[in-house]
Amino acid sequence: MKKTYTGSCHCGDVRFECDLDLHGEHGTSKCNCSVCTKGRFWKSVISANAFRLLKGEAALTEYRFGSENIRHLFCSRCGIKPFGRGRLEDFGEFVAVNLATLDDASDEELAAAPVQYEDGRNDRWDSAPAETRYL
Amino acid sequence: MLKPLQERRSALHAPMQSPLQATDSVDAAEKNKRTFAGGCHCGAVRFEVDIAPAAQTRKCNCSFCTKTRFWKTFASTADFRLLAGADCLTDYQFGEGNVHHYFCSRCGVRPFARTETGDAGNDLYAINIACLEGANVDMLRTAPVRYEDGRNDDWWAVPAETQQL
Numbered sequence: 229m230k231k232t233y234t235g236s237c238h239c240g241d242v243r244f245e246c247d248l249d250l251h252g253e254h255g256t257s258k259c260n261c262s263v264c265t266k267g268r269f270w271k272s273v274i275s276a277n278a279f280r281l282l283k284g285e286a287a288l289t290e291y292r293f294g295s296e297n298i299r300h301l302f303c304s305r306c307g308i309k310p311f312g313r314g315r316l317e318d319f320g321e322f323v324a325v326n327l328a329t330l331d332d333a334s335d336e337e338l339a340a341a342p343v344q345y346e347d348g349r350n351d352r353w354d355s356a357p358a359e360t361r362y363l
Numbered sequence: 364m365l366k367p368l369q370e371r372r373s374a375l376h377a378p379m380q381s382p383l384q385a386t387d388s389v390d391a392a393e394k395n396k397r398t399f400a401g402g403c404h405c406g407a408v409r410f411e412v413d414i415a416p417a418a419q420t421r422k423c424n425c426s427f428c429t430k431t432r433f434w435k436t437f438a439s440t441a442d443f444r445l446l447a448g449a450d451c452l453t454d455y456q457f458g459e460g461n462v463h464h465y466f467c468s469r470c471g472v473r474p475f476a477r478t479e480t481g482d483a484g485n486d487l488y489a490i491n492i493a494c495l496e497g498a499n500v501d502m503l504r505t506a507p508v509r510y511e512d513g514r515n516d517d518w519w520a521v522p523a524e525t526q527q528l
Contacts, residue, residue: 238430238457266404266472268432268493270527291470293405300471306455307466307473308430328432328527335424339526362434362493362504 234282235310235329237303242284242310246325248272250341256327258363261348263293263300267309268363270328270343276321279311298324392417396442399503401495403467403474408448410474412438412490416502420492422528425513427457427464431473432528435489436503443475443488462489 230249236242248254254272258264284303291300298314312324327338345356345363392415402409420436422428452465461480466473474494478487492503510528512520522528 238427239455263404263470263472266491266494268434270432289468289471291405293470302466302471304453304468306457307453307464307471309471326430329430335522335524335527339524 233330234332235325236331237284237287237306237308237310237329239303239306239308241287241305242303242308243282244310244325245280245282246274246323247278248274248325250327250333250337255344256341257344257346258360259346259348259353260357260360260363261346264348265363268328269309269324269326270363271312271324272327273319273322273324275319276313276323279323279325397499399490399495399500400497401474401490403448403451403470403472403494405467405470405472407451407469408467408472408474409446411444411446412475412488412495413442414438414490414503416499417506418503419509420503420506421509421511422525423511423513423518424522424525424528425511428513429528433473433476433489434492434508435476436492438488438490440477440483440486440488443490 230247230253232245232247235244235246250256250272254274256270256272258270287303287305288301289304298312300309300312302309308329309326310329311326315321327333345360346353347355347357396413396415398411398413400411414436418436420434422434448467451467451469453468455464455466456462461478463477463479464473465476472494474491476489480486495503510521510525511518512522
């Protein structure tokens with residue numbers, strides 16, 4: 229079921245709202261690429277239309293690497309990464325919401341969400357890596 | 364003036380017994396320590412740390428650890444060497460302000476945090492397991508995780524739900 233969630237960084241400078249279905253349409257994913265591994269990034273990818281930044285655009289620092297297609301954003305004051313932005317050929321503008329920053333998703337709700345694993349390290353986004361426990 | 368010992372320890376995530384005593388024999392653990400390399404994503408921050416392969420790793424459900432999914436193991440200041448990037452670290456503090464939650468100002472990755480006890484010899488580094496590199500990191504990643512109920516200031520209790528951490 230699609231729900232509207234509120235999320236934020238830790239210091240409160242960045243706040244957002246998003247409409248997503250953790251258990252259905254969007255699901256959740258974890259990737260083993262270099263940046264997702266170091267950030268233990270656990271995400272739902274949603275359309276940019278389903279995302280509303282309530283405050284903090286100016287507080288965000290942008291980090292890009294590699295092909296520089298994805299804008300990795302973090303709060304300049306507390307360092308939390310609430311979301312990233314990018315564009316996919318067949319999807320259009322998207323936002324990758326960091327599920328750990330949702331303030332009104334319960335522990336149980338998150339724990340029960342299905343997780344798709346992605347072998348981003350080897351550029352095989354459709355396959356699960358051999359080891360996923362540390363993600 | 365220093366706060367009462369119990370209060371300081373609680374706020375530091377540091378339990379009543381030393382978190383470094385992860386094995387039966389501290390001496391044996393000292394001898395077995397291995398050097399791990401680690402860093403942020405962009406490469407600005409680099410460090411080395413000596414950790415016993417049997418060291419306990421921890422995940423906590425406090426407001427901050429939840430948002431970063433911080434997965435840590437403790438190391439003494441004597442076992443930690445910052446090789447590069449001191450000038451790139453942003454220091455974030457909240458609450459009692461006795462933990463330096465560092466992150467790289469360029470890429471946002473947080474390779475470690477440091478406790479502040481007022482006595483440098485007792486300070487600890489909380490090393491981010493996710494930021495360690497090399498094949499031998501698997502020893503730490505596959506070790507049993509200790510979960511901490513930091514949200515309720517009950518560091519020795521396991522939270523009801525831990526899967527999301």
